[in-house]
Amino acid sequence: MVDRELLTQVVYAINKAVGRFEMPSPLFHTSNVGTVVAVGIAITAVAGVAVAVAVGSDILFNDGRSIKTHWSRKRKIHSLKSQEWHDSFDSEDGCLSNYGEAVVNKVRWGGIDPEIRAEVWPFLLGLYDLRSTAAERKEKKLSKREEYENLRNKCQSVRLLLSDERGDRGNLEEPLEFEKPTLKESQSPDNAVLVDSSEDAPLEDSQEIDKRSESCDGKGSQDNSDGISAVEQKTEDVSGVINSWQLESGSPALENFTTWQRIIRLDAVRMNAEWVPYSPTQANVSAEEAFKLARAASLEDDEHLEPCRQHHAARLVEILEAYSIYDPETGYCQGMSDLLSPFVALMDEDFEAFWCFTYFMRTARHNFRTDEVGIRKQLDKVSEILKIADSPLYNHLVKINSEDCTFVYRMVVVLLRRELSFEQTLCLWEVIWADWAALKMGFGVGKKPKRSRKKRAPPSNDLLLFTIAAAVHKKRKIIFERCRGMDDLLKECNAMAGHLDIWELLDDARELIRSVNSKTL
DSSP, X not given: OXXXXXXXXXXXXXXXXXXXXOOOOTTOOGGGHHHHHHHHHHHHHHHTOOOOEEETTEEXXXXXXXXXXXXXXXXXXXXXXXXXXXXXXXXXXXXXXXXXXXXXXXXXXHOBOGGGHHHHHHXXXXXXXXXXXXXXXXXXXXXXXXXXXXXXXXXXXXHHHHHHXXXXXXXXXXXXXXXXXXXXXXXXXXXXXXXXXXXXXXXXXXXXXXXXXXXXXXXXXXXXXXXXXXXXXXXXXXXXXXXXXXXXXXXXXXXXXXXXXXXXXXXHHHOOSTTGGGOHHHHTOOHHHHHHHHHHTTOOSOTTSOHHHHHHHHHXXXXXXXXXXXXXXXXXXXXXXXXXXXXXXXXXXXXXXXXXXXXXXXXXXXXXXXXXXXXHHHHHHHHHHHHHHOHHHHHHHHHTTOTTOGGGHHHHHTTTTTTSOHHHXXXXXXXXXXXXXXXXXXXXXXXXXXXXXXXXXXXXXXXXXXXHHHHHHHTHHHHHHHOXXXXXXXXXXXXXXXXXXXXXXHHHHHHHHHHHHHHHO
16 A cells, blocks of 8 residues: 555655755645656656655665655554563462563553553552562452542541531432541641651552651652752652541531532533543443432532443542542642543542552642642753753743743643643553652663663653653744743643644653753763
């Protein structure tokens, strides 16, 4: 079959070589592309240039010259496949071979096949230790399921109290009996305590609901692979649970929950349906089942939703309510539903989606602090990357009073979720998590690349920020020519939505990491 695009590029390259720079008209169709090529060959013959040959992404001439086509970047490595994934486990104890180093590196450069994402993500996020046995994972799964059920029962208790105040219990049922988890109390009765545990505690050790796990602020960390001070990567297991005194009518915690509950329901029913192709089971849920779950979740204004979206929205509500009780310091903020939706789409069990989301939020929760300290640090890091990697671009941003990079605020808050398609978002996130896992396990740190491979950038805690910086850098020419202030920059950033190639962007981000390293180390 004739590759029309490739042949069109051949003609363009030939014409360029003889001084004609116009691209062949996009109106040409496959049926007449042969004529176009013939014209290009005739032109080159007149000019004394031999016929060009397209090889891969290069157009080669017999005089040794070559011209790169616009899609000439190296294709990504194939994603981690199901067979590779299952073959990585030891048949005796169920451990990943070499603690999953090959798996993690594969994901870093190629992502994960959609078929096994729901299986691999819990390992990358730390829900299941990469060094764990099958028996340990089974025990952890049972423990986490029980913890989630306890949280949901607590949600039911709060919702029953609220419905009693309104005099309408609706479809609420009495919560099941459960063992109430212990919670350390703070000095102030207005907040559930969030006590930092020892910094030596491993990230994955969060078996008890009243414990906080490792708090990594980047200081003293072994990772400085980016060549500049890393943004504070405070990852923590926040597990505050509303105490009995907080369930009293009029308590601040109850008022907060009421506010979160209202916003969660509004956001849940607004979620689009781009996740549907990734979840055949949920996509085919019956109208009866969707309606039942929606009423149990007390959804409102959901009558216009088709069953699959109604079911998805109800699951979002239940999981986000549980999270707001698990982490009352963060509660719920708009944008968190965007982060949870992929987990709900890929995972059929709520408890697993909840815990993967919770482990993800150990870092992402700082994007939702009211003081915006976490966001500010990340924006400063993007600014610093651009300053080191491309000083002329940075100087232009200074000139137009935009060097604080506030124009990428949305990209940072929801991790490019609004700029990328659903599939591209999944690819980006799993590659970022693989970098985190590689750093945590020491994979690829301080190792020399194989001779046959081009030197690759080391894993980075800040891959997201380098990716955002790469997206800005792609607009470099337009920023110089058209942007005269923050409004112009915001317009250009918003225009990126739907027009980014995630693998090209990740390649550019890795190149920025190498560039920054070379200039700062």
